[in-house]
Amino acid sequence: MSGLCGWMGHGAGVGDNQALLATMAAPLGRFDATPVRHVAGRRSAAALAAQPASSHVYQQDGLTVALWGQVQLAGTRSAGDELAAELAAGWRQDPDAVCARLGGAFSLCILDEARGEALLAVDRTGTRPLVYQLAGETLVFASSSDALVRHPATPGQIDPQGLYNYVYFHMVPGPGTVYKGQQRLLPGEYLRYRQGAIEKRPYWQIRFDERQGQSFEALKEQFLQHLKDSVRQASEGQKVGAFLSGGTDSSTIAGILTQVGGKPADTYSIGFEAEGYDEMEYARLASRHFGTNHHEYYVTPDDVVAAIPKMGAVFDQPFGNASAVPAFYCAQMAKRDGVTCMFGGDGGDELFGGNERYAKQTVFALYDRLPGLLRKALLEPAVFNFPGGGMIKPIRKARSYIEQASVPMPARLETYNLLGRYGAAQVFDADFLASADLDGPLASLRDAYGKQPSASLINQMLALDLKVTLADNDLPKVIKACELAGVDVAFPFLSDAMVEFSTHLTAKQKLNGTKLRWFFKEALRGFLPDEIITKQKHGFGLPFGVWLEKHQPLQELAYDSLSSLRGRGIVRAEFIDDLLGKHLKEHPGYHGTMVWVLMMLEQWFRQRPAAAPHA
Incomplete structure (x- = not known):
C-alpha cells in the first residue's frame, strides 16, 4: 500500500534510528515493492514508502516533513519535495494553519525536534490511514499496524474489544484498532504532540447546506x-x-x-x-x-x-x-x-444517497411523526393484542414494522446484525466476553451519528x-x-x-x-x-456459502481455520460445532457469512504468530 511510519521522542542516535526505521518500514512495501526513503534525527525519524509522484520529503535543522499521496496545497503549484518544503515553511510560521491548506488523498507527519512537537494528519475521507500510539513520551505512528508494532516502545497486545467489534461489524471501526493503546486517526482529523502529550481535533468535518439553490x-x-x-x-x-x-x-x-x-x-x-x-x-x-x-x-x-x-x-x-x-x-x-x-x-x-437502507429508514421514521398517544394507546395495543395475530401476515408485518421503528437511530441500522441474531453469549467464550464492552459497537455508532444533529435523516445517515x-x-x-x-x-x-x-x-x-x-x-x-x-444494486459479492457446500478444499480450509480458532479463548467451541454442523447446512448463504468472518480472524492470527488473542 505504501505509506508512512516513524516516531517522535525516542532514539539513541541517527545511526540506531536508521536501523530501527528500516525494520518498521519493511511491511509498508512488501506487496507492491515501492521505494522507501528514510530520514532520521536524534530523537525522531520517518520513513516514506511511495512511488515518486506520491512521495514528498523535507528535512533540515531538526525539522522533518513526510507527505504521502496525491496532494493539493492551496496557494501553490509546487510538486514533489517542494510541497514538503512549503509545508515546513508553513509549520514554522503557523503550525495551527498547516492542515487548512491541504487537500487530496494524503497522510502527513511533521516532526520538529527543536520544539519537541509533532503533527499527524490524514485526508478528509480517510483514504490514507495513520495509526498511532503514545508510549510514555514517545509517539509512534504508521500507515499500518504491522509497521507500528515493530517499534520496541509499542509491541502489539491484542485488545478484546477490538476483536469483539470485529465480529460485530466484520471489521474494526476507527478510532479503535485490534491492539491495546493503538488508535487510528479519523477522516479529516489531526493530532498535535507537544512535549510528551497529544491532542486530537478535526480540521475538517462535512457540513450540509440543505437549502434549495441552483437549478x-x-x-x-x-x-x-x-x-x-x-x-x-x-x-x-x-x-x-x-x-x-x-x-x-x-x-x-x-x-x-x-x-x-x-x-x-x-x-x-x-x-x-x-x-x-x-x-x-x-x-x-x-x-x-x-x-x-x-x-x-x-x-x-x-x-x-x-x-x-x-x-x-x-x-x-x-x-x-x-x-x-x-x-x-x-x-x-x-x-x-x-x-x-x-x-x-x-x-x-x-x-x-444510494443504499437501500436510506429509503427503508425513511419509511420507519414516518412512525415517529405519529402522535404518541395514537401510537401507544391505539395502534400498538391493537396490533400486539390482536388474537392470533402471529398467524396473520399483515398483522405480523405491522408488528415487525412497529418493533423496528421503535428502535432509535442509529441502533435501528443494526436490527439484523448477524452477531445480534446469534447472541453474543452464544458466540463468545464467557471469560473473553467479560473483558469486552458489549455496548461498545453501538456506542461508537451513536457517537458518529450524533455529529450531524441538525441535518436531515438522509444526511445524518450519509455522514455516518x-x-x-x-x-x-x-x-x-x-x-x-x-x-x-x-x-x-x-x-x-x-x-x-x-x-x-x-x-x-x-x-x-x-x-x-x-x-x-x-x-x-x-x-x-x-x-x-x-x-x-x-438496475438493482449488486457489486462484487462472493458466493462463499454456496461454494462451501460443494468445494472440498474450501471446506477443509474453513473447517481447519475454525478448528484452530477454538483454542484461542475467543469463540465457544460449542458455537463452532453448531455453526459447522447444523446452521451451515440449514442456510449456507446466511450462516456462511459467520464462517467467513471467523475463518478470516484465524487467518489474520496465523499471519502474525506473535499476536496473542488477549492478555
Whole structure:
C-alpha cells in the first residue's frame, strides 16, 4: 500500500534510528515493492514508502516533513519535495494553519525536534490511514499496524474489544484498532504532540447546506465537470484502469475515463459461476456503451482458497468483507496489463444517497411523526393484542414494522446484525466476553451519528456511512486488495470538490420519496444506459456459502481455520460445532457469512504468530 511510519521522542542516535526505521518500514512495501526513503534525527525519524509522484520529503535543522499521496496545497503549484518544503515553511510560521491548506488523498507527519512537537494528519475521507500510539513520551505512528508494532516502545497486545467489534461489524471501526493503546486517526482529523502529550481535533468535518439553490441544469453541469476534473487529475502520469461491476458508480467512472482520456478506457470485471451472483451482463453492457477495452475474469472456488491466506496477511486489522477477494483478482488482472492505478467507484452511494437502507429508514421514521398517544394507546395495543395475530401476515408485518421503528437511530441500522441474531453469549467464550464492552459497537455508532444533529435523516445517515461504510470498510477493502496486487487505487467520487458539491444538494435531491440518489441518476440520464440506471444494486459479492457446500478444499480450509480458532479463548467451541454442523447446512448463504468472518480472524492470527488473542 505504501505509506508512512516513524516516531517522535525516542532514539539513541541517527545511526540506531536508521536501523530501527528500516525494520518498521519493511511491511509498508512488501506487496507492491515501492521505494522507501528514510530520514532520521536524534530523537525522531520517518520513513516514506511511495512511488515518486506520491512521495514528498523535507528535512533540515531538526525539522522533518513526510507527505504521502496525491496532494493539493492551496496557494501553490509546487510538486514533489517542494510541497514538503512549503509545508515546513508553513509549520514554522503557523503550525495551527498547516492542515487548512491541504487537500487530496494524503497522510502527513511533521516532526520538529527543536520544539519537541509533532503533527499527524490524514485526508478528509480517510483514504490514507495513520495509526498511532503514545508510549510514555514517545509517539509512534504508521500507515499500518504491522509497521507500528515493530517499534520496541509499542509491541502489539491484542485488545478484546477490538476483536469483539470485529465480529460485530466484520471489521474494526476507527478510532479503535485490534491492539491495546493503538488508535487510528479519523477522516479529516489531526493530532498535535507537544512535549510528551497529544491532542486530537478535526480540521475538517462535512457540513450540509440543505437549502434549495441552483437549478437542476446548473447543478448537473457542475457535477459532470467535477467528475471530469477528478478523473483527469487522478489519471496524470499513470496508466490507469477502472473496476467495472456494471453498477451506476463504476459505469460512470468508466465512461468519464474514456471521455477524458480520448481513447477506450481499460475496464476490469469479475464474474462468478453461481446463480444470483454474476452481474457480468451489466458490465458488458456498460463496456459496449462506452467502447471500453474490457477484461473479464471468472473467480473460482480454487481462487478463493488461494487468496484467503494472502488476505489474512495484507490486512493489518482483522477484516471480514469477502468481496476483497474478487477485488484482488480484478486488480491483479489489471496489474498484468501494466496498469499502475485502478479507479474505484466507491463514494457515490454515501455522497448521493444510494443504499437501500436510506429509503427503508425513511419509511420507519414516518412512525415517529405519529402522535404518541395514537401510537401507544391505539395502534400498538391493537396490533400486539390482536388474537392470533402471529398467524396473520399483515398483522405480523405491522408488528415487525412497529418493533423496528421503535428502535432509535442509529441502533435501528443494526436490527439484523448477524452477531445480534446469534447472541453474543452464544458466540463468545464467557471469560473473553467479560473483558469486552458489549455496548461498545453501538456506542461508537451513536457517537458518529450524533455529529450531524441538525441535518436531515438522509444526511445524518450519509455522514455516518462516510465514516463506517467507507473509511472503515469499503476503502480498506479496495486499497488492500490493490496493494496485494501491486497497484495503486484512486476514488474519483471522493475528490474534495465532489464531496463539497454533494453537501449543497437538498435532502430530496438525494432521496426523493423512496427513489434513491435521484439527482445522481437524473444527471447521468442519457450518459449511462437506462438499464444500468434502473438496475438493482449488486457489486462484487462472493458466493462463499454456496461454494462451501460443494468445494472440498474450501471446506477443509474453513473447517481447519475454525478448528484452530477454538483454542484461542475467543469463540465457544460449542458455537463452532453448531455453526459447522447444523446452521451451515440449514442456510449456507446466511450462516456462511459467520464462517467467513471467523475463518478470516484465524487467518489474520496465523499471519502474525506473535499476536496473542488477549492478555
